[in-house]
Amino acid sequence: MKATxxxxxxxxxGAPGSLERxxxxxIEPSLSLLxxxxxxxxxxxxxxxxxxEFEHDCREGICGSCSMVVDGRPHGPGDGSxxxxxxxxxxxxxxxxxxxxxxxxxxPVLVDLSTDRSAFDRIIQAGGYVxxxxxxPPDGNAMPIPKDDAERAMDAAACIGCGxxxxxxxxxxxxxxxxxxxxxxxxxxxxKPEADGRVLAMVDAMDAAGFGSCTNQRECEAxxxxxxxYDVIPALNRRWLKARVLGGRRSKGGGGGVG
Numbered sequence: 001m002k003a004t005x006x007x008x009x010x011x012x013x014g015a016p017g018s019l020e021r022x023x024x025x026x027i028e029p030s031l032s033l034l035x036x037x038x039x040x041x042x043x044x045x046x047x048x049x050x051x052x053e054f055e056h057d058c059r060e061g062i063c064g065s066c067s068m069v070v071d072g073r074p075h076g077p078g079d080g081s082x083x084x085x086x087x088x089x090x091x092x093x094x095x096x097x098x099x100x101x102x103x104x105x106x107x108p109v110l111v112d113l114s115t116d117r118s119a120f121d122r123i124i125q126a127g128g129y130v131x132x133x134x135x136x137p138p139d140g141n142a143m144p145i146p147k148d149d150a151e152r153a154m155d156a157a158a159c160i161g162c163g164x165x166x167x168x169x170x171x172x173x174x175x176x177x178x179x180x181x182x183x184x185x186x187x188x189x190x191x192k193p194e195a196d197g198r199v200l201a202m203v204d205a206m207d208a209a210g211f212g213s214c215t216n217q218r219e220c221e222a223x224x225x226x227x228x229x230y231d232v233i234p235a236l237n238r239r240w241l242k243a244r245v246l247g248g249r250r251s252k253g254g255g256g257g258v259g
Contacts, residue, residue, distance in 0.1 A: 003094070004023045004095070005036075008112060008122045010111060012110075013108055016080045021246075022044075030087070044180040052112050054066070055114050061085045063160065066084040067102060074097065079227070101115045104167055106172060106210040128185070134190050143189055157229065158186070158227075163177070164225060168223040173215065179228075195243070
């Protein structure tokens with residue numbers, strides 16, 4: 001099959017960029033989009049041109065590093081899949097395919113399709129972990145957890161931090177990502193002791209990174225490759241408000257009680 005790739009080329013951070021046109025023939029429909037880009041890069045190298053730079057690692061929909069915008073949609077057409085799980089057979093023969101980096105203020109473009117998504121790392125460093133001593137791994141049935149809590153924690157833990165949620169949001173909001181990380185740890189016993197401090201620290205780090213506010217239009221949920229539900233965002237807001245109220249009362253000597 002044939003395809004024409006329109007790829008954003010940018011030589012360095014802050015440098016001017018533009019869409020460049022690259023026709024490619026002889027593509028096997030079974031190839032993934034990234035494998036097609038590999039073929040294109042081989043042709044560019046043979047011609048002495050600079051290959052297209054893009055991020056990838058596992059190519060199994062696990063790591064989230066293959067983040068880019070395909071035909072105007074983060075990770076491309078289809079639901080519940082990453083860019084590396086997008087196959088050329090999903091496009092028509094002779095298709096024009098537009099590839100761009102994420103357009104989020106907190107994710108500056110490094111080169112071509114590669115962006116700096118370390119803002120997510122800083123949010124995790126601010127509180128997305130457990131520091132309490134949990135001891136040795138307990139027996140699976142030694143610590144009963146309500147079924148709803150277990151399922152919600154597992155669903156939220158599926159987030160791979162790819163950034164598609166922020167890229168889809170017109171405000172560049174990271175609240176689906178932060179909501180998933182907070183919900184995951186808040187639902188398990190090991191995460192409860194630090195729950196208030198965690199949500200305050202992670203939201204502060206999110207704001208400091210320059211992410212925008214939630215639009216309440218659920219673009220994030222629509223493009224999430226792991227189908228993280230939108231309701232982790234109102235849950236995040238409730239946990240943040242509770243932590244602010246309790247934190248204020250503790251600082252005034254109120255003992256943290258409510259009422």
